[in-house]
Amino acid sequence: METAAGDLIVSWYRGSGERTADDVAVYGSRLRAGESEWSDAFLMADYPGFPDCNTAMMIDDREQLWLFWPTILANSWESCLTNYRVSRNFQEDGTPSWEEQGLILLKPDDLAPATLKLLADVTVKLKPVLSERLLAEIEEARERIHNKLYQRLGWQPRCKPTVLPSGRILLPLYTDTFSISIMAISDDGGRTWYASGPLVGLGNIQPAVLRRDDGVLVAYMRDNGPLNRVAVCESQDEGLTWGPVVASDLLNPGSGLDGVRLRNGHWLLVYNDQLNGRNRLAVSEDEGGSWSATRYLENHESGSYHYPAVIQGQDGRVHVVYSYFVEGGKSMKHVAFSESWIHQTGK
Template sequence: MITKHNRTRLQQNLSLMTKATVLLAMFVAAGGVPSAFGQSTLTSELVFPLDQRHNHAPGIVELENGELLVSWYRGSGERKADDVAVYGARKPVGSKTWSDPFRMVDTPGFPDCNTCMMIDRHNRLCLYWPVIIANTWESCLTFYKVSDQPTGKGSPEWSDGGVILLKPEDFGPKAIQVLDEEIAKLPTQLADAYSTELSDLRELLTQKLYQRLGWQPRCKPTVLPSGRILLPLYSDTYSICIMAISDDDGAHWYASKPLIGFGNIQPAVLRRDDGTLIAYMRENGPRKHIRVCESKDDGITWGPVTESVLVNPGSGLDGVRLKNGHWLLVYNDTQKGRNSLAVSISTDEGRSWKWTRHLERQEEGSYHYPAVIQGSDGTIHVVYSYFVTGGKSMKHASFDEAWVQQGKKD
């Protein structure tokens, strides 16, 4: 039996619960959510203070103990600067700041450039990067290092490493065919203006040396349900892509068929539920849109390279499949300049992009070459090159899907 006293107390409790619910709803609408509900606010910070040296092309992983590790290259330039080395920094669990940068890899006398990383199924850290042999992109070889116990302070202790040598089947005739088809679509005057360059490209496409050299990484590997590792690589010699494939946890590698679009580089690979692989690529030509290519056989062969609806100014991108099956892409959403860095989400495996929100949207500066992962707690982590008037750094941003969904909806 409910007495008058109990009824009054019940009404007071219900009133308090209603107020709490309203306050929580207001808090959520304002962009703040308690950690138990996720992180629908954006948190960002520089990995290290602005630096006058060239700091560029990051990778990011979450280690087994929950700490974040970021890699990038640093030096007085890029391929032409022999002092360039791979650096890293750590962010321990619960910390708001990053460790001081430390050197992870240095090949004395040669530039070490674009970095990417992964944690394999044995919880080993794998780092991939190109060593530039003759100060040209065409002369690079992709190297790797493996750490069995990557946690701790400073650089991981490396237990294995080497070079990924690829011997693709001769793709010259097919590539020349695609090149001629692309040229036929161009205005005659434009094609004539580049006749010397096109003649040189045709010659390079017939040479084994350049088919086997010059492949370098940018985006993280994709691991298929079978355990197959696809390490996306690209060639600035030809402006095309290829996949380095390993079916034995990285002990041996072989080459896929190339993704030939003459302007498509730096692929990020996502997998649909039906097994189709989609490669999203930087546009390095005149189209000003992200390039796309599909594989139906786990990355061995690839279809024609086409264009997506998403714009691109000639800048790197990255993507991740979220735990709920949604896809997330980070890219510069302009046709010129790198001063706007967007995050878009697809709920239909890349067929459309429903929400977009910006990590950066400034009048000046370059915010580019993102690397993205989703942590074990569901938090999305993006690290990207941050270039402003005062210097260069890496910037780290963390958020969840709800933060993106508060942005523009298509």
Template sequence: MRSQRLLLALLITISLLVTPTRADEPHYSAELIFPLHHQHNHAPGIAELSNGDLIVSWYRGSGERRSDDVAVYGSRRPKGSRSWSEPFLMADTPGFPDCNTCLMVDRQDRLWLFWPVILANTWESCLTHYKVTSHPIGDGPVTWDEDGMILLKPGEFHEQAQQALDQLLANLNRPLTEREQKEVETGMRLMKDPLYRRLGWQPRCKPTVLPSGRILLPLYSDTYSFSIMAISDDDGSTWYASKPLVGFGAIQPAVLRRDDGTLVAYMRENGITGKIRVSESNDDGLTWGPVGTSELPNPGSGLDGVRLQNGNWVLVYNDTTDGRHSLAVSLSEDEGRTWTATRHLERHAPKDGEFHYPTIIQSRDGRLHCVYSYFVDGGKSMKHAEFDEAWIRAGDE
């Protein structure tokens, strides 16, 4: 009898240990993808493969655009695992820096990697490249089927830029600084040169695939501090340019789609407003309306967003106007018109590190996966955070 009671107690204890978490309980877990590293590790991408595995990308080297040893690396996390593989090489153009990365799995379950190759150690000299594989699942390095470049021929946009500049100056209520004036004059001059209109467009945020199958790859230019979309209507076989998003400081767009078909681009502020920039398209990304500002702050740092399976939107961004020490996740229940809940992935003193350039997806099981550059005194890494909507709604502790 005593042995039966002991057995029953043991079974109850085991059942308590393995009882699954309730669906409505907040979930959060996080880990570094690799130990803190002495080199520069930055600008991640993430994708979920068809079998539930996760794969990430980032660039690594002794610097950024001026360092010719910079290459693209990757790591895998098998479905059900909490451990990431050893980093492996994904792309390297010998003698040239390979920088900002993003990933996409298309409707054929092919994995795409997009990144810029820097030709003359300036952002303005880059060309966006891609690699594709139809068999991304496995261990270790990816075996690519093809690679190529996205060559764009944007039309003239000098007049549109002049109108946007006049409006900006009218609302600024102060003269431009000497540095600002020089940057504007240089950008306006180079707009008239077809070579510079075709060079310098590079990725940061993941592509958006529309219900029609159209792919929008968000690109931006440091030549003008504008954004643009590379558009493909044939599953990536060919690409052409949208009209630019002319915002003088509005770069690195993340694109989300409303139920009525309106596209909303949220952009890093690289100018003077201190707010996340925003623009809308009503023709599937071919043309874009005026670039305005949102209510959300931005210190001149990358952001990303995702539409959830239930229709809600999530945006990840540095919620400061100075510094990248705070990284927030905000939730919208009305397709970006208002943001009703915010929680922090990182919240530190201004000099206690940089946590930035997030990329975010939702996996098939409903979990959110955010990867971001993690810079602290001991080195640099990529950090992966897995959480759900309930965790965001719970707010900061």
């Protein structure tokens, strides 16, 4: 996020591995306006004895910093609960001063009818290309879908919230239990939250939501299924309900993405544009159409560059932060560029 003073604040999680260890916590860093060095990392959130993972942030219209993240109860994504913290004093060095915190507890409408219908349809249509692992996951989803605990537990964030002109906040969430997505909705500035209708597809998770001028919302999602394409879904009613999930033409190797609507109305997407691997990270600029203008933030034979987060700063520059995994170690990387850079020739 960018503060009113022009500082950048970033969050991420790190540790020995959320599936096996409990030392995973959420950290942050700042880049002060006009400076070129990020601050030392500081702790943002940690429930001792439990992994704390995927972070998302926003700064609301009252200049409050919100941090969203899941705590993993049993070293499995299916067991997570999503938390939030709110800070009015986050400009000083080090950990923000958190004034509020709580859980986002959702009671989605019964997911079973739509999910079971989809699973039946895709199993018939795609069975020749479904791996044994995916078939086993589909069967497990069928067994779990009627259980209220699995429907209400396991929702977690990754991409930043979208705030609509009406003031409605949409926090994109997903569950690895069923590999589908949902929106946590707040119409009162984050005091209360309720669930949208589900975005039901075959492995569509980690939505990034953009809004067209006509009010239609478009969610772009990571593909955890067999199609290896960015999944897309639309809402005509400010995120309350969502239409069918379809595969776009954009390649996706089962990796996260993020998008932003620029102030001039253009849309920008950051994603891994490959069938396999995450050693190439692309930036495409369009208005939800062809995504024809593309430049690479990373394009190498090795390494992994993934889970991007993107915003536009007050000066018009685009800022992207992503995981930077190379032979020398694992870190985070920040890049900044103008929109015109995307259209320039060269690597």
